[in-house]
Amino acid sequence: MRWLMAAAALAGANGAQAQERATLIHGARVFDGTGTPAKPKDVLIEGDRITRIGRKLRVPEGTAVIDATGLTLIPGLHDLHIHTRREAFADAAALHRFYLPYLRAGVTSVNEFSVSGAMMAGIRALRADTPRLTLAVRLGVPDGHGTESQFTNAITLQVTSPAEAHAAMAGALAYKPDMVKVFNDGWRYGDPDRPDRPSMDEATLAAIVADAHKAGIKVMTHTVTLEGAKIAARAGVDSVAHGVGDALIDDELIGLMRKHHMAYVATLATYEPLETRVLAPEELALLTPEQRDREAARLAKGGAIAPYDSKRWEIMRENIRRLKAAGIRIGVGTDTGIEGVYPGFGALREMRLLTELGFTPAEAIEAGSRVSADIMGRRKTEGRIHKGMRADLVLTGGTPDLTFRDLYSVKRVWVAGKEVSLD
Template sequence: MIRLISILAWVTCVLAVQDARAQDITLIAGARVFDGTGAPARVQDVLIDGDRIVAVGNRLDLPKGAAHVDGEGKTLIPGLHDLHTHLRSPAYDTPEDLGKAFAGYLLAGVTTVNDYSVSGEMIAPVRDLVRAPNGLWAPHLRHAVRMGVPGGHGTEYGWGSFFTMQATTARAAHVRMPLALAYDPDVIKVFVDGWRYGRDGDTNSMNEPTLSAIVTDAHKAGKPVVTHTVTLEGAKMAAAADVDALVHGIGDALVDSELIDLMRGSETAYVATLVAFEPQAQREFTSGEWAQLNPGERARERMVRAWKQSPIRPYDVRRWKIMRQNIARLKKAGIPIGIGSDAGVDGVYHGPAAVREIRWLSKLGFTPAEALVAATRTSAEIMHQADDRGTIAPGMRADLVLIDGRPDKRIEDLWKVSRVWVSGCAVPLDILRKLADSPTFTPMPTVRMTGPILTSARSNGRTDLDTLPFISTDRGTDHSTMIALDAARDGMTLLAARMGDSSRPYAQWNLPLTRGPINVADASDFAGIELRAKGRGNYRLVLESYAIDDGDWFAATFEPAADGELLRIPFSEFGSRNSEARLDLTQLRALRFELSGETGGTVSLELGDVRFYRP
């Protein structure tokens, strides 16, 4: 396991963050102000008080005690947006690190992101992670609850309905939506299209009544709806259902007048995520973009270039051509086009990918100024936040980026980020650069374990730790399935699984040790895990851990004791497939009880009284 950042370095970072956030009033003087409306940039002063811009003009007075920033020769722009990210996916082969993902955006001048990588249970702890005193620096995070259909895209990764809620009818959607809205998401993301680009077999698609029901309930709650929509017919259905934005480009056919009319009528916007579909074998990086990548990202790019490159597949060539042509058609039609990258998928890096997306618009018919408007005011409008951010004017949120150049004239200058403010707070870019470049993982808040995990004292379907158990499985649309029933006898939970069609089918019942799980659990006071279990089958207990690749998590097989007697599994019995991995009992996240068996078979287990036991 990679060593965590030292306490000394972290304290230094925290103190710097405190100092930065203590500054309330700032005057940025003499910068070229590109206000995000599309108007030409003008040399002006901008005064920030708290989290708001309070004045924009010439020769503004410097209030007593205010910070003064010399903007001469630089351009001040509104903070950029990325309306399609997966923050918990690093985009290269390394475990999740939210601190590095957040840093990547701020270093690139991106101050607002939509995140599609969390379950509802994760939203509150991630918000706490950045809002708490001395919390992590981050852009404004707009979290989505995900909705899909069984066998559809978004459900095939084995994460379960815990992660992507599922409905196949309008009635089912109306049942699921109150559950989704209870988490107070900022947006609802719906996986509409099952087309897999001609590369893989298609998955199931959502029907229009189900999508319309989701949109109706979301809009009543004041939540925008965006869709994974990649086909022309799927886009027409989404626009007819009144979604707020399509957050992928259409890649199977050129847009037509019918779609344009539907999008105009419903005010549906378009976010193409071009950088997620750009053929990576052809990809080149400017010096400015390369400098923004962290060492792990650069290492991946060097490795990709060292491989013998195969010709780009015909379906990729066709899709890429169609996607670029569709940008031009939709721009000509006046459809709002925002910025989203799909960062987190392989090779689409957090922060730099948003700027790369802006650059692509400038190559496809947008002037640099128009591309900046798309990344600022238009993206804010798409998420119904244009009254709060996206432009530079009195009363607007002070999300600002000072650029050492003229990005409204030369888009490459966007890489020259000099200063960033989020809600009026000056971001410590030098510290975040060190964090992003560090080989160690960002420390997470720790919850010390007391012993009980799943006992008869729990209620409301949650654990003794007030966490929600969830099911995960092997990957694929034909993955294994499981149900968990609280049995009346002995306070046990009955787990019943049907194995899927993979070569190694399995299903897991997961007991998070922290909410989400996001934060980490410290079980270092204990010697192992104690439980009661009944059943006959193949069982493993997997220790989900922070800063370890999921394939390297420590695990131990176990056999239930006779008549459900107490069983103890010492931590010393847990092993990893990675001989270099080390089990750190202060970095646990969840206990995963895994049932496995033959393809198409069934396996069951009764489980209860799960707790850590002391030496």
């Protein structure tokens, strides 16, 4: 331990400068996200990267040393599908305040789907502690899903043909979006009170995908039907969000997903029937007092689940089981912003639901880290604890890779090598 004491003394002497130069996380159980069992190791962060992993590492002079003995270090988690209120983008303080619940839940990367291309430069110019923000442009069809409110109608580019799609994408790509979100499926879940909306045809969707891929960015679609998922796969979409809810996934779709390397992001957290949802104490601890009161009032009210909701929920759960058995990549996304799906909480709820459908705690963490990074085309740069990877890291109590509830015990979080405040 003499080397550790010396390094710690140097860290204290150099103060903030040491923190900027290098950080050693010492003695944590390192769950690297690859399926390998966790082992006690040291992890050295220099700049925004993990530079070394091992035992009794030699560290640069002035390294800040964090004794993580008895804790577990995991890769930062993703939420591949969120919506944030417009007020969040007012200034840096608001941005930090709205995204802080994600950091407290260990979520270090989010896909933001409630912005326009024109908003992106201003958001990127704000300096605040947030997860990594992946900002997407939105495309859909006139009167389709994603155009319901005045705001969403204004920020969603609407196209009806390949020619219109190419023109819209030329304008959208000028803003340098990080990805593209397409509302291609207008089915409204068989709800008699909500008529279906128009859907996008395969040729138009394929034109969007071609332009996005030429620019090196991924495409995710709002897809909720079996036929819509097949159209998305044939069009070359990288991932579908929300999950098939009208029918059980068949061998044809699984074959198409394999052929086109398409992934699945079910957003189960937004479809789980609220009438019967009971949150564990560790989940309630993530919520604000107002949110906890809301949950208590909802549970006290009770009520029957609508037939179409109940049927869709069973279909969606079975489809996860089928896709897992088929080896299809399943990532973590939540549609946070929908009633009852709270920032940060949603990602852990999504992963918790996966553990009820055949995932081990370790596999659920991998879905939220390595697999989700792979879905975003970042397999070589993030999602694992490995030399050269981006240092998005979460230090927790307990053994979350073995006991899922320990994942709620987040102690410290790093985004691109910088420790962020959880206060």
